[in-house]
Amino acid sequence: MATPPIIELSARARDIFRVVVDSYLESGVPVGSKTIARSGINLSPASIRGVMQELEEVGLLAAPHTSAGRMPTEQGLRLFVDGMMHVHEPSAEERAAIEARAGTHGPVEEALAATTAILSGLSACAGLVMVPKREVKLRSIGFVPLSPVQALAVLVSEDGSVENRVLQVPGGMTSSALVEAGNFMTATLGGLTLAEAQGRLERELKGTRAALDGAARELVERGLAVWSEDGERRPVLIVRGQGRLIDAAAAADLERVRDLLDDLEGKQEIASLLDSARAGDSTRIFIGAENKLFALSGSSVIARPFRGLDGQVVGVVGVIGPTRLNYARVVPMVDFTAATLARLMG
Known part of the structure; x- marks a missing residue:
């Protein structure tokens, strides 16, 4: 009908x-x-x-x-x-809370996660944000010996983020060789993205300028391979506040809640849904079975894209909750969060 x-x-x-x-x-x-x-x-x-x-x-x-x-x-x-809906703009306190979390120091993913968490708390829904598919640029790479067969690879990005990975090292690798490998990678690959570094490294190792011994050369190749592989698998979706979906009203409909939590486990499907909200500038509202993903759980998603300085969409932020969520309050809250993240990405 x-x-x-x-x-x-x-x-x-x-x-x-x-x-x-x-x-x-x-x-x-x-x-x-x-x-x-x-x-x-x-x-x-x-x-x-x-x-x-x-x-x-x-x-x-x-x-x-x-x-x-x-x-x-x-x-x-x-x-x-x-x-028919008359929206209710976020209060000054709510706006300040969102802006404070978006201003979290450190890697941008941490600010996105913090902002998603506060959005979840204020909306009483689960918060969602699609992490921008950005390429970090390398500042330095170093290797710290852990044992005769293992070393800790430390990657520092230009945005200040630090990531560590444990690597197997070639047999007989000395501490000086570890330092040599780290110095070579920092001098050669600093300022490059992982994708750019891969191509640069191949050219350098084939040329005569890469005066590395066999063990150091193998460690350099192995180290960059690990970082590049991890980069391809970086999460593109952050979900915070799933526990807020289980409230007093939901207790009477636990099967629906289970279906919803199962849906949230399928992050690729959620990411695809959010990706469909990237087109245009307005907030998208998906109610219940309007989207096949939530046909069983009877849930709604409110999502809005946010843009970088160049005007290009770099991500999507939103919430998911029961179809009876407070649309008049949550829609402008998602709008404000998207505007705040746009300033962060600028």
Whole structure:
């Protein structure tokens, strides 16, 4: 059944529909005629029930078999979000909290993770952010001996981030050879991305300028191979606050929560969904079965892209929660977070 445009509903049908949606999103329970009558609508309970029946017949409301009340369908929520919702801008405290987390010092992934965590807390949903697919530039690489057969490779990026990996070293590798390998890599590859470093290293090792002994040469090749392989596997999605999806209302519907948590485990599918929100400048709202990924769990996703200084989309931030989440509050919160991350990426 096609959802009727909002203009086709009578004034009293719109008023009653709004009260049902607002009450349901706040409480999570079906709304009865007495609740609607107490909201100030000047109709008898019988007249209210008649209007609710009409809204049910056009697919905007549903009546759970365990309750005499009504709740909005996914079609009804879509109509409300697109045509009736009055947004509530984030408070000064909420804006300050988001900006503070986005200003976290250190690697950009840490700032993104911190911002996602605060968005999760403020929205009472799970926070999502697509990590920009950026290439770090190398500042220095060093090797610290751990045992006769192992060394710790330390990579420092130009943004100040530090990563460590344990490597197997060639037999008989001396401490001086480890230093020699690190110095060579820093001098040769500093300022390059991992992809650029791979090509530069191949050329250097083939030329006469790479005066390295066999063991040091092998360690250099092995070290860069590990970093490059890890770079290809860098996570592109950060999820924070899954525990917030299990609230008092969700306890009565644990199967839906299990389905949702299973969905969140499939990060590639979530990343694909967020990637579909990259087009355009507006916030995308996916409600329930509108996206096949959440058809079983009955969940909604609110997502918005954020851009770098060059105007290109570098990532997507959003939240996921039950379809009854507070859209009027969460949508502008996601919008503000996207704008904050855009400044961070600038």
